[in-house]
Amino acid sequence: MTFTLKTYIGQRGERFSLLFSSEDPGAPLFYPCAFISRRVRDTSTHQTQTTTLKGIQRLIEWERDRKVCLEEKLSRGVTLAPFEIDDLAGHVRGCRTAKKGEVISSQKFNGYWSSICKYIDWLTDELLPNRNSPHMRMLVEEQSRQLNSKTRKQTASRARQNQKILSTNISSTERTQLLILFESSLDSHHSAHLRHDSHAKKGVQLRNIVMLRILYETGMRRGELLSLKLKNFVEASGGEGAYLSIERNHDDEFDRRANQPVAKTLGRDVAISEDLESQIMKYITQYRAELNNVGLNPDSFIFCVHRSGKTQGTPITVNGFNSALNQLKNKHPALGKCQPHAFRHDWNYRFSQKADDLGMSETEEIEAREQQMGWVPASSMAKVYNQRHRREKALNLARKIAEDTKRPNK
Known part of the structure; x- marks a missing residue:
């Protein structure tokens, strides 16, 4: 029996995830669903809810492997034994995708374990009979103490x-390559290696370079970049330079991506250069506008899927952005291991230098x-x-x- 996490979008844009069993794929698991709905949903972001369910998924996988039913045990007035908690902690700490014996980081384990502890505490309160009796309270307190004792000390x-x-910084080699890419997209004929590419490939190339340049010039997060809408791009006017407006966008009803990229920080306006303004305008008017099914109203997202098919014109996903970055790094090895968050760190370093000047x-x-x-x-x-x-x-x-x-x- 396997378990699957599925994400849905409500009519008003709310994201929510549910946990399913392969034995009954049409109905979510009752108690995890009830826990998320009653204890987590109202006070947490969708990302937090998903992380919580991933922890609970590891608990029910342990139950499956050990042929234990926690719900049945608690209903009989039996709490988890210390050896079961030890075994559960070992199961959660094991790394799924690595070689046997390798473990996940303490930080990741603590995230999952915290979710499991809260869920077990809640489930115990729901199912344990006579839970207010002195004997049962003693059992509950001992179970909670044993669970909390497994939280690992942070290694760092x-x-x-x-x-x-x-x-964390962008190396001089990576910076040189980035600046070459930014400059090449300004050339109306494109750089030499792009001159013979198709119009469609040029659009993808320009989109990818513009996305990186926005990260480099503004230090915004990847989620903020992918949430930019046409209305968030403000052209220079009346002596004022162009800028991008970042908005808080959790549960955006216009965003149909199940795993919605979100702005984790406060809304704000960030300035961009004249060259970047020109590149964004070029992308929007010459390439984005030609895509099938692309949105053209102010609430439409700037960066879209170009690949032909039913997803063409839809906003690019986080995985799509990561794939685009990897393609650029494969094509330009000098970009090295440049990662999205490195742009944010590097922007702050350059900001300090400019503040000094x-x-x-x-x-x-x-x-x-x-x-x-x-x-x-x-x-x-x-x-x-x-x-x-x-x-x-x-x-x-x-x-x-x-x-x-x-x-x-x-």
């Missing part, structure tokens, strides 16, 4: 995680960074990125001090 401290953020105070820099990244005031992330630039300046100063030990020239 917060300081180490911040250090990893600070060291402009003589901005640290407070001014933090406030401006928070606004452009969509963070709330006093965000800890703004301080982390400021620390990155301070570290580099301190290193340069220390290097000059170290050079003072050189023997002076005669």
Whole structure:
């Protein structure tokens, strides 16, 4: 028996996921569905709901493999034994796609385990008879203690995680290749390797390059990029430069993608260069407009599927974006292992350099960074990125001090 997670879109745009068994694919599993509906749905995003169900899925897979029925046990007044909790934790920690014996990260395990603990606590409260008696309360408390004891200590401290953020950057080789790609799309004849490509291929190439350039120039997240609509692109006017408007868009009724890309941060406007403005206009008017079934109203998404077929003209998905990035990296090996979030880290590094050139105070820099990244005031992330630039300046100063030990020239 296998279990499947399926995602649906409600009439008003709400995303929700349900867990199904292969034995009865037409009806979702009752208790996981009830738990999500009653305890999770009203206070959590769809992504959180999905993560919760993935944890519960690992629990019911363990039940299947061990021939245990937790619902039946609890209904009889029997809680999980310590050895069962140990075995369950080992099952959840095992890595599904790797070689036997390999395990998932502590962070990932804790995410699944937290969902499992909350679900078991809820299920116990629902099914356990006489749960308010002193004896039953003792059993419930001991089960909860045993479950919580399996939460793993994080292998990396917060300081180490911040250090990893600070060291994430786009290499000079990758940056050079990106700038070449950005420049090549401005050429009306395209670069040499594109001159003989079909009109359709040129459209895909321009779309992919424009998406990367937006990430590079604005530091926005991938979900924010894929959520951009025609109305969010504002052309230069009256002496004001062009910009993109990022909106909070959870459960967008106009977005028919089941796994909806969403903006995790606050809404904001981000400036773009004149060259990028021209490239976006070129993509929208010369290539996007020719696609079948493409939306042309202000609420239509900018970046669409170009491949012929029934999905042509629909908004590109997260997987579609990842595939497009991989195609570019295969075609241009100099892009290396460049990942979407590296653009955000790199933008913050360049922002610090520019703030330094402009003589901005640290407070001014933090406030401006928070606004452009969509963070709330006093965000800890703004301080982390400021620390990155301070570290580099301190290193340069220390290097000059170290050079003072050189023997002076005669």
